[in-house]
Amino acid sequence: MPYKEKKIEKYYYSIGEVADMLGVNTSLIRFWEKNFDIIKPHKNKKGNRYFTKKDIENLKLIYHLVKEQGMTLDGARKKIAAQKEDLAENFKLVESLTKIREMLVEIRDMLD
Template identity: 65%
Template sequence: MPYKEKSIEKKYYSIGEVAAQFNVATSLIRFWESEFDLIKPKKNRKGNRQFTKEDIENVKLIYHLVKERGFTLQGAKDMLKSSSNDLKDKMDMIDSLTKVKEFLVELRKNIS
């Protein structure tokens, strides 16, 4: 049986890594942290923010509403309060469909 190397998954991400994922400035992430109750990163002894996967998912929801759909901050807050679970389900579905699309495009490229 061949050895299969386990992929190491990080537990915490720095604010710089989170900002790089969304191609935004770290100051925007800090601002959203102050505006939205959903984002609550832990802080280490130095005061550096440590984001979990859940925090990153919440940043992703806020990014989608504010940057992609054009909501105001108040509109995004209202949307998150009214249908947070429904919105997460929709975002998961969009992610799944995006991955399927990427797979199909790659498949078509390989066939040609």
């Protein structure tokens, strides 16, 4: 099995890095920050936003509800407030399965 370097995990991510992860504009992330109470990025003295892994998970959940399922902002806000734990659990499961699928496809391609 080939050697894989351990991925270095960061504690804080800039708004640009988060926007690249989600494939959206930074303005959309700022907009979601204003509209959803679950997103609380840290800000430095200059006002730059720094997001934790928890913030990124919440943004991914919002992205899933709004962009992939087509919910309105109000509908997504209500759903998150009512079923936050269940939604987060289900979303983590879907993410894990997606990563497993990607890994299996990569293995299949290596074997071909």
